[in-house]
Amino acid sequence: MFKFKVADLILVTTGKDKGKKGKIEKVFTTDNKITIAGVNIYKRHKKVTKNQAAGIYEITRPIDVAKVALICPKCQKQTRVGFVLEGKVKKRICKKCKGILS
Ligand SMILES: [Zn+2]
Numbered sequence: 001m002f003k004f005k006v007a008d009l010i011l012v013t014t015g016k017d018k019g020k021k022g023k024i025e026k027v028f029t030t031d032n033k034i035t036i037a038g039v040n041i042y043k044r045h046k047k048v049t050k051n052q053a054a055g056i057y058e059i060t061r062p063i064d065v066a067k068v069a070l071i072c073p074k075c076q077k078q079t080r081v082g083f084v085l086e087g088k089v090k091k092r093i094c095k096k097c098k099g100i101l102s
Pocket residue numbers: 072073074075076077079094095096097098099
């Protein structure tokens with residue numbers, strides 16, 4: 001089970017975007033990577049083609065999950081994700097407040 005889900009609020013803990021917060025847009029479980037709105041943006045200059053105008057395009061690149069920390073929606077703290085079993089269902093919990101995450 002993956003620790004992060006789309007729409008989780010995270011904090012970037014290292015790299016050029018250190019300190020930025022954002023919501024997860026996509027999760028790439030096989031690569032252990034995620035994309036976050038407004039984080040790890042690269043600018044690309046593009047020339048005119050049939051389908052696009054020339055200009056600067058911003059591309060959100062995936063970032064390694066090791067570089068981010070989850071912000072708990074319950075206690076609002078930077079935390080790590082743990083897992084508990086509720087019956088047969090594995091749930092994510094905040095390691096700080098033990099609150100169950102969606
Ligand atoms: Zn918490």
